[in-house]
Amino acid sequence: MSTPEIKKEILRLKNQNDVLILAHSYQTRDICEIADFTGDSYALAKHAAAAKNKTVLMCGVRFMAETVKILAPEKRVLLSHADAGCPMAEQLTREDLAELKAKYPNAVTVAYINTTANLKTLCDVCVTSSSAERILTAIAEKEILFIPDINLGQYLASKMPDKTFRFVKGGCPIHMTALKTDVIQAKLAHPNALFLAHPECLPEVALQADFVGSTTGIMDYAKNSEKQEFIIGTETAIVEHLQFECPDKKFYPLSEKFICRDMKLTTIQNVLACCRGEGEEINLKEETRLSAKKCIDKMIELGG
Numbered sequence: 350m351s352t353p354e355i356k357k358e359i360l361r362l363k364n365q366n367d368v369l370i371l372a373h374s375y376q377t378r379d380i381c382e383i384a385d386f387t388g389d390s391y392a393l394a395k396h397a398a399a400a401k402n403k404t405v406l407m408c409g410v411r412f413m414a415e416t417v418k419i420l421a422p423e424k425r426v427l428l429s430h431a432d433a434g435c436p437m438a439e440q441l442t443r444e445d446l447a448e449l450k451a452k453y454p455n456a457v458t459v460a461y462i463n464t465t466a467n468l469k470t471l472c473d474v475c476v477t478s479s480s481a482e483r484i485l486t487a488i489a490e491k492e493i494l495f496i497p498d499i500n501l502g503q504y505l506a507s508k509m510p511d512k513t514f515r516f517v518k519g520g521c522p523i524h525m526t527a528l529k530t531d532v533i534q535a536k537l538a539h540p541n542a543l544f545l546a547h548p549e550c551l552p553e554v555a556l557q558a559d560f561v562g563s564t565t566g567i568m569d570y571a572k573n574s575e576k577q578e579f580i581i582g583t584e585t586a587i588v589e590h591l592q593f594e595c596p597d598k599k600f601y602p603l604s605e606k607f608i609c610r611d612m613k614l615t616t617i618q619n620v621l622a623c624c625r626g627e628g629e630e631i632n633l634k635e636e637t638r639l640s641a642k643k644c645i646d647k648m649i650e651l652g653g
């Protein structure tokens with residue numbers, strides 16, 4: 350089948366089998382084009398909570414599909430590619446976290462949403478890059494054990510000096526590859542461009558940015574800005590989407606190394622297979638689901 354034929358068949362099957370297709374913004378254009386909704390982790394979680402369909406297909410990585418299952422247990426939840434995980438989500442085990450909690454008994458445990466469901470069972474509140482500042486400002490506790498992304502954590506700590514942050518050395522292996530020298534080179538090559546960065550970047554990179562935000566935050570900023578050129582400090586899919594949506598503006602990747610292999614595993618053929626009822630179904634033990642749900646509910650309550 351040609352790509353247009355595959356897309357047509359996906360749309361037919363999606364309606365016939367009542368499948369909602371959610372896609373993270375790092376997915377390729379062809380997948381975003383057939384998705385019902387594309388967005389950042391926070392928007393995807395909120396969409397999942399409100400979904401009415403029998404089946405939800407998450408085109409993204411495993412923790413995102415787990416979040417859907419946690420919020421919508423009665424639905425059949427499919428992950429677009431069985432091997433699509435987020436390496437950062439698996440950097441800590443439950444045992445590691447239990448040790449950290451014992452070390453900082455007075456700290457509130459805040460998990461970046463890029464964590465496994467299993468790890469979330471030990472956390473008090475979840476955050477995403479777009480909701481973290483709002484949520485951490487809203488919580489009364491002054492001591493925060495922030496897992497697993499030290500870069501997002503340090504960015505947040507710089508915004509709220511009244512709180513004490515405890516970190517682990519986790520982070521996104523993709524975003525952490527860019528260094529300050531990459532920013533200097535990109536700015537020299539594109540002197541009129543604004544630099545927009547994801548908070549998963551190293552502080553030496555994020556500190557050079559004109560704007561720091563989530564994938565959707567970066568896209569909205571660039572679309573609404575009067576400026577014409579932008580250096581994009583996140584996965585290259587965002588460069589691709591922005592160039593498509595704003596053909597009169599210019600977008601440059603901060604680094605050619607910003608390619609998330611896991612996010613790129615999903616193809617349009619995988620989406621077709623899932624709409625046919627194949628694909629990896631997410632199942633969680635009810636005990637794990639209920640326990641992990643508490644910190645996600647808290648995120649939605651405080652995140653607005």
Ligand code: 13P
Nearest residue numbers: 389390391477478563564
């Ligand atoms: P967003 O919440 O900004 O979409 O980030 C998710 C992610 O995995 C970024 O690497």
Ligand code: SF4
Nearest residue numbers: 435436437521523609
């Ligand atoms: Fe995980 Fe990094 Fe890929 Fe985002 S870009 S899904 S944090 S590995």
